[in-house]
Amino acid sequence: MQFALLIYESPEAFAARNADEKDPYLGAWRxxxxxxxxxxVYVGGNPLQPPETGTTVRLKDGKRRVQDGPFADAKExxxxxxxxxxxxxxxxxxxxxxxxxASIGAVEVRPVSPEYLCRVTGVNQLG
Amino acid sequence: xxxxxxxxxSTDRSAHRxxxxxxxxxxxxxxxYLSAHTRDVGSAEDALSDALVKAxxxxxxxxxxxxxxxWLMTTARHxxxxxxxxxxxxEASEPTLALLRxxxxxxxxxxxxxxxxxxxxxxxxxxxxxxxxxxxxPLMLQTVLGLDAVRIAHAFLISPxxxxxxxxxxxxxxxxGGIRFEIPQERELPERLDAVLEAIYAAFGIGWDDMAGVDQxxxxxxxxxxxxxxxxxxxxxxxxxVHGLLALMLHCEARRPARRDPDGRYVPLSEQDPKRWSKPLxxxxxxxxxxxxxxxxxxxxxxxxxxxxxxxxRARSGGIxxxxxxxxxxxxxRISPTLGTRTGYAAAVAExxxxxxxLAALAGIDMxxxxxxxxxxxxxxxxxxxxxxxxxAAAAFDRAIGLTEDSAVRQFLLQRRG
Numbered sequence: 001m002q003f004a005l006l007i008y009e010s011p012e013a014f015a016a017r018n019a020d021e022k023d024p025y026l027g028a029w030r031x032x033x034x035x036x037x038x039x040x041v042y043v044g045g046n047p048l049q050p051p052e053t054g055t056t057v058r059l060k061d062g063k064r065r066v067q068d069g070p071f072a073d074a075k076e077x078x079x080x081x082x083x084x085x086x087x088x089x090x091x092x093x094x095x096x097x098x099x100x101x102a103s104i105g106a107v108e109v110r111p112v113s114p115e116y117l118c119r120v121t122g123v124n125q126l127g
Numbered sequence: 128x129x130x131x132x133x134x135x136x137s138t139d140r141s142a143h144r145x146x147x148x149x150x151x152x153x154x155x156x157x158x159x160y161l162s163a164h165t166r167d168v169g170s171a172e173d174a175l176s177d178a179l180v181k182a183x184x185x186x187x188x189x190x191x192x193x194x195x196x197x198w199l200m201t202t203a204r205h206x207x208x209x210x211x212x213x214x215x216x217x218e219a220s221e222p223t224l225a226l227l228r229x230x231x232x233x234x235x236x237x238x239x240x241x242x243x244x245x246x247x248x249x250x251x252x253x254x255x256x257x258x259x260x261x262x263x264x265p266l267m268l269q270t271v272l273g274l275d276a277v278r279i280a281h282a283f284l285i286s287p288x289x290x291x292x293x294x295x296x297x298x299x300x301x302x303x304g305g306i307r308f309e310i311p312q313e314r315e316l317p318e319r320l321d322a323v324l325e326a327i328y329a330a331f332g333i334g335w336d337d338m339a340g341v342d343q344x345x346x347x348x349x350x351x352x353x354x355x356x357x358x359x360x361x362x363x364x365x366x367x368x369v370h371g372l373l374a375l376m377l378h379c380e381a382r383r384p385a386r387r388d389p390d391g392r393y394v395p396l397s398e399q400d401p402k403r404w405s406k407p408l409x410x411x412x413x414x415x416x417x418x419x420x421x422x423x424x425x426x427x428x429x430x431x432x433x434x435x436x437x438x439x440x441r442a443r444s445g446g447i448x449x450x451x452x453x454x455x456x457x458x459x460x461r462i463s464p465t466l467g468t469r470t471g472y473a474a475a476v477a478e479x480x481x482x483x484x485x486l487a488a489l490a491g492i493d494m495x496x497x498x499x500x501x502x503x504x505x506x507x508x509x510x511x512x513x514x515x516x517x518x519x520a521a522a523a524f525d526r527a528i529g530l531t532e533d534s535a536v537r538q539f540l541l542q543r544r545g
Contacts, residue, residue, distance in 0.1 A: 024537075024538060024541050027528070027541050027544075028528060028529075028537055028541065030525065031524070031525040031526070031527075031528035031529035031541075032528075032529040033529070034525045034526065034529050035499075035525070035526050035528075035529025035530050036529070038498060038526060039498040039499050040498065089289075090284075090285065093284050093285065094284065094499075097284055097532045098529065098530055098531060098532050100534075100537070102532075103534035103537075104534075
């Protein structure tokens with residue numbers, strides 16, 4: 001099964017992205033990525049630019065509404081996601097606990113929904 | 128006699144303290160006794176909760192009863208019986224009817240001050256082979272110590288809802304699956320006892336002895352695990368491995384204050400200041416280890432405790448007898464060839480015979496099995512670094528860092544990698 005690890009980070013963690021090569025948070029992420037790949041569980045993922053670079057769109061009564069940034073006024077914001085192939089939620093939680101963001105922010109684990117993907121695309125990817 | 132407000136308040140507080148103490152000390156005894164008759168751990172727990180709630184009103188009002196445990200027992204028992212009477216009696220299960228019959232035989236339960244300690248049976252039920260091994264420890268923590276599902280869930284890295292569901296499912300299996308509340312027969316005792324010991328050790332958490340620290344999730348429950356081992360020892364004082372397990376955990380517990388420096392940084396065992404180890408805990412551990420060896424039956428936990436005992440010796444001698452540690456690990460591998468044992472052995476070989484010999488011992492471990500096993504990579508990194516093989520060391524450090532959960536250990540490894 002595939003699980004998405006949704007990475008929530010503090011403003012400080014976002015700021016640390018511009019730190020030098022010796023930055024421990026960067027080092028921890030590099031090591032974590034390597035461990036995921038070597039353990040053969042990494043499917044994909046991407047970091048996201050900081051929340052203020054976001055733009056939110058919605059249509060209300062047929063009118064476009066555009067807003068700067070995401071809505072949520074939370075201290076920690078979505079900073080990226082990783083997709084992992086794992087046998088169980090228990091295994092996904094193990095990997096989430098090892099994620100460097102778990103010690104300073106939060107990591108949400110959500111199962112990917114292949115059933116809904118199949119209904120949307122009409123392609124049965126479950127085989 | 129009329130009491131002043133202050134007096135009332137202090138009676139109130141003392142009643143509450145008594146309830147807390149009785150709940151803490153007697154919870155497992157009461158649940159075990161109630162469920163040994165009905166096999167229904169869930170209703171025993173519910174009935175006991177009801178009884179504790181009633182105590183919160185009754186004791187401050189009427190005073191704490193002379194025998195609080197017997198009071199709770201009687202109240203809980205009546206709550207079970209009331210519950211059954213409210214249902215159709217025809218639907219009531221045979222074990223519950225047995226309890227009803229038993230109750231009518233002993234109308235003076237309140238006067239009885241003693242009832243048999245059935246916790247040993249409950250421990251064996253929790254670690255029964257028909258129960259999912261992953262649930263052995265959570266069941267013990269809940270039924271014997273009364274820990275709530277949320278706290279257990281945190282320690283085992285499972286969502287609280289899921290942990291609650293798994294506990295309920297396991298208890299249903301105990302009730303309906305014909306699992307008997309009994310001490311196993313002589314011939315199956317060693318294996319069944321192993322499962323109990325394993326479950327207690329799992330609550331303690333693993334890897335205290337490791338040079339780079341492992342998954343320290345169980346740390347929150349270390350005290351509870353020691354409490355469980357003490358209960359088990361009280362019930363089975365003859366078993367060498369029970370002494371061994373307690374000795375092992377006490378040795379590791381003795382080092383708790385030394386595992387972090389004043390700034391919160393991780394300190395590996397070999398660099399810990401022995402002056403910060405707890406002397407009384409080490410002494411107690413040594414007593415249990417001696418007690419175990421008097422019984423003349425070696426076992427996994429005694430060997431692990433012996434290894435910790437050699438480390439503890441550094442407080443007196445200033446050095447570590449790595450040859451002795453290596454020898455204990457050799458025996459341990461014969462009994463229990465786990466990844467942890469084999470990694471620990473390789474680390475000991477490296478100290479006794481040099482880093483190359485240590486790496487050779489590591490090479491015997493299946494690579495597939497260690498892909499997510501942090502201690503293997505930590506030891507490997509350390510040994511390559513000692514040999515000056517920088518790039519191999521850096522690669523292994525990265526794997527170890529990526530697999531580390533504890534942020535203090537992660538910082539330590541990042542610094543070591545350089």
